[in-house]
Every structure is written in C-alpha cells, then in structure tokens.
Amino acid sequence: xxxxxxxxxxxxxxxxxxxxxxxxxxxxxxxxxxxxxxxxxxxxxxxxxxxxxxxxxxxxxxxxxxxxxxxxxxxxxxxxxxxxxxxxxxxxxxxxxxxxxxxxxxxxxxxxxxxxxxxxxxxxxxxxxxxxxxxxxxxxxxxxxxxxxxxxxxxxxxxxxxxxxxxxxxxxxxxxxxxxxxxxxxxxxxxxxxxxxxxxxxxxxxxxxxxxxxxxxxxxxxxxxxxxxxxxxxxxxxxxxxxxxxxxxxxxxxxxxxxxxxxxx
Ligand code: BGC
Numbered sequence: 001x002x003x004x005x006x007x008x009x010x011x012x013x014x015x016x017x018x019x020x021x022x023x024x025x026x027x028x029x030x031x032x033x034x035x036x037x038x039x040x041x042x043x044x045x046x047x048x049x050x051x052x053x054x055x056x057x058x059x060x061x062x063x064x065x066x067x068x069x070x071x072x073x074x075x076x077x078x079x080x081x082x083x084x085x086x087x088x089x090x091x092x093x094x095x096x097x098x099x100x101x102x103x104x105x106x107x108x109x110x111x112x113x114x115x116x117x118x119x120x121x122x123x124x125x126x127x128x129x130x131x132x133x134x135x136x137x138x139x140x141x142x143x144x145x146x147x148x149x150x151x152x153x154x155x156x157x158x159x160x161x162x163x164x165x166x167x168x169x170x171x172x173x174x175x176x177x178x179x180x181x182x183x184x185x186x187x188x189x190x191x192x193x194x195x196x197x198x199x200x201x202x203x204x205x206x207x208x209x210x211x212x213x214x215x216x217x218x219x220x221x222x223x224x225x226x227x228x229x230x231x232x233x234x235x236x237x238x239x240x241x242x243x244x245x246x247x248x249x250x251x252x253x254x255x256x257x258x259x260x261x262x263x264x265x
Contacts, residue, residue, distance in 0.1 A: 009070070010028060010029045010030050010258075011026050011027065011028055011029070011035060011068060011069070011070045012026070012027050012029060012070060012074065012075070012076075012077060012254035012255075012257050012258055013025070013026055013027070013060055013063050013064070013069070013070060013074075013076045013077070013254065014027050014076070014077045014078075014079075014124075014249070014250040014251060014252070014253035014254030014255075014257075015056050015059055015060065015076065015077070015078045015079070015250065015253060016078075016079045016121065016124070016249030016250045016253060017043070017052060017056070017078065017079055017080055017081065017121070018043065018081070018121070018148075018249075019043060019047075019081070019094060019095070019149050020042065020043055021040050021041070021042055021043055022040070022041050022042075022043055022052065022055045022056060022059060023038050023039070023040045023059075023246070023249070023250060024038060024039050024040075024056075024059035024060065024062075024063055024250060025037075025038040025039070025063065025247070025250045026063055026066065026068060026069060026070070027250060027251050027254035027255070029254060029255060029258050031132075032128065032131060032132025032133070032244070032251050032255075033132075033247075033251070034247055034250065034251070035068050036066065036068065038247070038250060039059045039062050039063060041055050041058060041059060043055070046096055047095060047096045048096055048098050049098060049099060049102050049104065049107055050107075053107050053108055053111040054111075056078060056108060056111070056112070057111050057112055060076055060112055060114075072114065073114050073115075074114065074115075075114065075115035075116065075117055075257045075260075075261060076108075076112060076114060076115070076116050076117070076257070077116075077117050077119065077124070077252075077253030077254045077255070077256050077257040078104070078108060078116055078117070078118050078119070078253055079118075079119055079120065079121040079124040079249045079250075079252070079253045080099075080104060080118055080119070080120065080121060081093075081094060081095055081120070081121045081149075081150065081152070082095060082099060082120065083120060083164045083166060084104070084118050084119060084120050084123075084163070084164065085164065086105070087103060087104055087105025087106065087116075087117075087118050088101060088102065088103050088104065088105070089101065089102050089104055089118075090164075091166075093150055093169070093178070094149045094150045104116075104118045105117075105118050117253075117256055117257045117260055119163075119252070119253055119256045120152070120154075120163065120164055121146070121152055121249050122144065122145075122146045122152025122153050122154050122168075122219075123154045123161055123163050123164070123165075123252070123256075124154075124248070124249050124251075124252025124253045124255075124256060125144060125146055125152070125154060125219050125242065125244070125248035125249050125252050126142075126144035126153075126154020126155075126156055126161065126217075126219075126252065127154065127156070127161050127252040127255050127256060127259075128244050128247075128248045128249075128251040128252035128255055129142075129144050129154075129217050129219065129242050129243065129244060129248060129252075130142055130144070130154075130156045130159055131159070131255060132243075132244065132251065133217070133242060133243035133244045133248070134215075134217045134240050134241070134242055134243045135156065135215060135217055138214055138215050139158055139159075139214070140157065140158065140213070140214040141155070141156070141157050141211055141212070141213040141214055142156045142157075142213060142214060142215045142216075142217065143155060143156075143165075143167070143207065143211060143213045143215070143216050143217070144156065144216075144217040144218075144219055144242070145167065145168075145204075145207070145216060145217070145218055145219070146218075146219040146220040146242075147181070147182055147183040147218060147219070147220040147222045147223070148182060148183050148184065148220040148221060148222070149182060149183075149184045150168050150178040150182050150184075151167070151168025151169075151177055151178035151181060151182050151203075152168055152219075152220075153165045153166065153167035153168055155167075155211075167207055168182070170203075170206065170207070170210075172202060172203060172206055173202070177203055180199055181196075181199040181200060181202075181203045183220055183221065183222040186199075186222075193225075193228040193229050193232075194232070196229060197229045197232040197233065200229055200233060201232070201233050201234065204216060204233060204235055204237075204239065205235065208235055208236065208237050212237075213237055214237070214238075215237065215238050215239075215240070216235070216237055216238070216239040216240070217239075217240055217241070217242050218230065218239060218240070218241055218242060219241075219242035219244075219248060220242075221246065223241040223242045223245070224241075224245070226240075226241035
C-alpha cells in the first residue's frame with residue numbers, strides 16, 4: 001500500500017446522533033483525534049429515522065468532500081442512544097418511539113450509499129476512552145458511565161467492549177436510575193451539586209457492588225464539572241472524568257468501524 005493510501009485508511013468518518021445535535025468528523029485512528037473541525041447540525045424535529053438519516057447524509061456529504069476524506073465507499077460509524085443489536089435499535093428511552101425495533105443499518109446504508117456500522121452512543125464513548133483517553137492501558141473491567149439526558153454505560157473488559165450494558169436503567173430505590181440521577185434530571189429537579197452527589201453516591205456504590213470494576217470513567221457534558229461532584233463520592237474504585245469530552249462519540253463510532261474491519265491495529 002502506498003504511504004498516502006495507508007495514511008488515508010486510518011481516517012474514518014464517525015457520526016454521533018444526540019438529542020439536540022448530530023455531529024460528525026473525520027477521525028484519525030492513530031491519534032484518536034478529529035482531523036479538522038467537526039460538522040454539527042441540530043437534530044431535526046420530529047427526530048424520526050428518515051429525518052435523522054437526511055441530516056446524517058448531509059454531514060457525511062460535507063466530510064466526504066474534504067481533501068483528507070476516506071474513500072467514498074469506506075464504512076461510516078454512527079452512534080445511536082439506544083440498544084443496538086445487528087444494526088437494529090431495540091430501545092427508545094429518550095428518542096422518538098418510531099426508532100423502536102428499527103433497522104437503522106439498512107436505512108442508513110441505503111441513504112448514504114456506503115456501509116454503515118451502528119453502535120450505542122455510550123458504547124462508542126467507552127471504546128474511545130479506553131483506547132485513547134482516561135482508560136488507556138487499564139486491564140480488567142472499566143465502566144464508562146455517561147451522564148446526560150439519560151445515563152449511558154459502556155462495559156469494557158481488557159480493552160474489549162461487552163455491548164449494550166444499559167446500566168442507566170438499573171432500578172435503584174424503586175426508580176429507573178436515569179430518571180433520577182442523569183444530568184438532565186439534576187437540572188429538572190433543581191438539585192445542588194451536594195444533593196446530586198448523594199444520588200450519584202447511591203448509584204455508583206450500587207454499580208461498584210455489582211461489578212467491582214478497576215476504574216469508573218464519567219462522561220457526558222457534565223464531566224466538565226467533575227470537580228463539583230467526583231471529590232464528594234466515596235468509593236473503593238478510582239473514578240475519573242472522561243478525557244475526550246464531546247468528541248468521544250464520534251471517535252468511538254469510527255473506532256468501532258476500524259475494529260470490525262481490522263484497520264485500527
Ligand atoms: C439509553 C442508552 C443510552 C443512554 C445515553 C439511555 O436512556 O437506554 O442506550 O446509551 O440513554 O444516551
């Protein structure tokens with residue numbers, strides 16, 4: 001393979017579908033960083049599969065027109081905030097209900113005219129953190145918990161993802177955990193950091209008891225304010241903020257493609 005070709009094959013497009021914005025970028029898999037700026041478009045309303053597919057196509061089109069873009073028929077990684085099994089969404093907790101049991105892979109592959117790999121959003125963030133960020137080099141169980149609209153989770157063991165862990169839906173004190181302890185629930189309920197930390201303590205202690213991880217990594221927008229709540233938590237497991245911030249989903253989506261296509265070694 002020529003040097004420039006080899007370099008290009010380590011570039012993969014990743015797209016992160018969120019509740020407010022859809023973001024994409026060309027990822028340099030050697031560095032785990034975006035090549036150039038990311039492209040962001042507001043999530044359409046209603047956020048039905050067809051409307052979202054249009055926006056994803058627009059983003060991939062814009063990225064594909066760049067000089068450093070990977071080959072036009074190369075696979076694209078896409079995150080989705082729900083359970084993903086064989087390209088089909090199996091839950092729709094915080095998204096339009098038309099996504100339930102929807103074959104995202106088929107729709108997006110047709111719309112983009114190139115292969116697509118769909119992955120749960122927290123799984124993508126987790127993969128990225130373990131490969132390039134706060135979990136780099138950590139053996140054993142690493143749990144990445146994202147605090148956002150919901151609570152997402154990635155279960156990684158010895159660097160390999162166990163997909164769709166869905167630990168945000170653990171029932172704690174009679175409630176689905178994410179309905180009380182997500183970042184959006186904190187805002188909705190007007191909780192101080194101190195009050196919120198009590199809920200997080202309850203949540204992380206329970207998860208720690210169930211899985212005895214080596215490390216917790218906390219992601220989501222709220223990880224920027226980690227100083228407000230992480231020091232208040234008393235756990236035997238180290239707990240640290242995510243390092244890739246709001247690029248983790250894009251990077252992880254691209255990384256997932258590379259893992260499936262053996263590009264990232
Ligand atoms: C969904 C997860 C998702 C998380 C974060 C939860 O409600 O069930 O699949 O990863 O929200 O978006």
